[in-house]
Amino acid sequence: MIKAVFFDLDNTLTDTEGNSHDAMRQMFEDLHLNRRFDSFELFWQTYRQCNDEIWRRYRLKEISREELNNLRFAWPMELLGVKDDLLEQKINEVFFSHFLKLRKTMPHAYEVLDYLKNKYRLAVVSNGTKSSQHQKMANFGFQPYFETMVLSDDVGFPKPDKRIFEKTLEIMQVSAAEAIMIGDDFDADIVGAQRAGIRQIWFNPFHVELTDGKDAPDYTIADLNELVNIL
Numbered sequence: 001m002i003k004a005v006f007f008d009l010d011n012t013l014t015d016t017e018g019n020s021h022d023a024m025r026q027m028f029e030d031l032h033l034n035r036r037f038d039s040f041e042l043f044w045q046t047y048r049q050c051n052d053e054i055w056r057r058y059r060l061k062e063i064s065r066e067e068l069n070n071l072r073f074a075w076p077m078e079l080l081g082v083k084d085d086l087l088e089q090k091i092n093e094v095f096f097s098h099f100l101k102l103r104k105t106m107p108h109a110y111e112v113l114d115y116l117k118n119k120y121r122l123a124v125v126s127n128g129t130k131s132s133q134h135q136k137m138a139n140f141g142f143q144p145y146f147e148t149m150v151l152s153d154d155v156g157f158p159k160p161d162k163r164i165f166e167k168t169l170e171i172m173q174v175s176a177a178e179a180i181m182i183g184d185d186f187d188a189d190i191v192g193a194q195r196a197g198i199r200q201i202w203f204n205p206f207h208v209e210l211t212d213g214k215d216a217p218d219y220t221i222a223d224l225n226e227l228v229n230i231l
Helices: 016-030 040-059 065-079 085-099 109-116 130-139 162-172 186-195 224-230
Strands: 004-007 121-126 148-151 179-183 199-203 219-221
Touching: 004 162, 016 040, 016 085, 040 065, 040 186, 065 085, 109 224, 121 130, 121 162, 130 148, 148 162, 162 179, 162 186, 179 186, 186 199, 199 224, 219 224
Parallel strands: 004 121, 004 179, 121 148, 179 199, 199 219
Antiparallel strands: none
């Protein structure tokens, strides 16, 4: 019997991709970066490719949180032929000043949380940075829904390491059989939950095909409101 539901935060409840794009465009305009880079779209696509790879390396423990933060803008800027430490620092500051104010969620996020909150105990399990995730929880008004938020920064083990999930089970005082994990990142959320013996719901709104050699999740949904049919 399911007693606890674990949620990823970024791109599962919050529209991190959309908020990042909007914050990046505003930052690009504020700093007049068209003078340094060919176009916003080129800057954005280069950032996205680098960011995906940086987070992949972080999940695999190939780089530390500090290295992740240091590479976030330095690497795409370098690929675009710009080396400017002061500009990099300014880009980082202005981007996050906009990003942390934005409020786009994934469709039906609040409706689903309202539905679940009186039926299950809820927790967030995230690899996001400690400062930004706590601010997001407050900004989006998610705090009343969740008993706890377990972060890789706090426990020292990023998803998909099963120990972050085991720590969440310990904090929530439930067994793996009594929990289910919902997340958009298959390699972090679904594989990690599988390793911990927790059932999984893969939030896959873009209908990404599962690659060979990966075990299928217990459930796959394209819209959060489909959770009502599962839970």
